[in-house]
Amino acid sequence: MLVSRSLTSLVGLFLVVAIGCSRSKDTVSEITSTEGGTPIPRVAVQLNWYPEAEHGGVYQAFADGTYAAAGLDVDIRPGGRATPVAPELELGRVQFAMANADDVVVFRREGMDIVAVMAVMQMSPRCILVREDSGVKDFAGLAGMTLQRQAGRSFLEFMRSKGILDQVTEVPYHGSVSSLVADPKIAVQAYSFAEPLLARQQGVEVRTLMVSDLGWNPYSSVLITSGKLIRENPEQVRTFVQATQQGWKNYISDSAVGNAAILAANKHGMTSAALQFGSRELVPLALPNEMSIDEIGTMSQSRWATLVKQMEDLDPGSAGKVKPSECFTDEFLTR
Structure with missing residues (x-):
């Protein structure tokens, strides 16, 4: 890392x-x-x-x-x-x-x-959360998206080493799914047992891209x-x-x-x-x-x-x- x-x-x-x-x-x-x-x-x-x-x-x-x-x-x-x-x-x-x-x-x-x-x-519960209507179905689909993340985390460096973040705009994560709810071009770092429900409670269906599927677990x-x-x-x-x-x-x-x-x-x-x-x-x-x-x-x-x-x-x-x-x-x- x-x-x-x-x-x-x-x-x-x-x-x-x-x-x-x-x-x-x-x-x-x-x-x-x-x-x-x-x-x-x-x-x-x-x-x-x-x-x-x-x-x-x-x-x-x-x-x-x-x-x-x-x-x-x-x-x-x-x-x-x-x-x-x-x-x-x-x-x-x-x-x-x-x-x-x-x-x-x-x-x-x-x-x-x-x-x-x-x-x-x-x-690991670590995932990247995207809206169902974003069109993103896998990590390759993140290209062109804006990712809200906590800088310096190891999983980001692992994703970066795979080229996944090459065409992704990274911005700070503030512990909320509100931006994702408002904009289908926003993805957020998340835990699979927490943020998905918060988004659904606000009327937005989401997809979880599990970082463990990349080999980081x-x-x-x-x-x-x-x-x-x-x-x-x-x-x-x-x-x-x-x-x-x-x-x-x-x-x-x-x-x-x-x-x-x-x-x-x-x-x-x-x-x-x-x-x-x-x-x-x-x-x-x-x-x-x-x-x-x-x-x-x-x-x-x-x-x-x-x-x-x-x-x-x-x-x-x-x-x-x-x-x-x-x-x-x-x-x-x-x-």
Whole structure:
């Protein structure tokens, strides 16, 4: 991958600002107390976006008591368009966070000791959303279109390497399908279990062009932590990972409690219908090919090796900087 200057600069800026700030009352403490004075771990998890179905297992575990039953006091922190996920982990302000697998490779390439400990979606939900009446039926048909996208993302560099974006005008993505609804010549980056319903609710039929069909298929909804926490407090990591894994099992079985918690936490126009759609549509992404629910969250060395190789091909200067085996560990998952 060709890491964008904006992404690299943004990570650096947040590191400088965060290090310069006083770590006083706002810093996450690792221990809190119950009313009886018994110490229990306090754990903060940083989301990489506004609360949505892709975070369902975390909210489910919080709302249905799974975290509490595991003896965890959990603080879920919503994200946004420029959430400094890796710096928050590196500085110890949070213990866990959500990301995508390609983000982990970027973080490690930049020298940050970030490790994936669970990957919920085996199949990437990343897609390009177009209107049915746009005439676009495949990626080649994007020529002449305007694509709203978040600059610097790895999937864009992969598409660019295939020549798909050669005749596409790229403009910033602002987290809305409104432009696509208004103009059939607009395409937007999307997740297959979210934006399609939002467009249809506004009376526009859409088609999803899945980026995984091009061969770009990194794990999504990945739970990450720091290598430092793994080394210093592996039991806390194990407890949180296994509780989150159970939360995802519960969410996939019945998402009602988790969706209610997400709806209460999302202040950006989320609807109950969108969450119901999302929680239903993400199931085949999390459990493809008749994968058992007991396997939720699992990862493989071969998948990580493929991703690292693809990103090295996009940016040959990065070759050898990241070892696939250091990007992840599955030792904390319930088997």
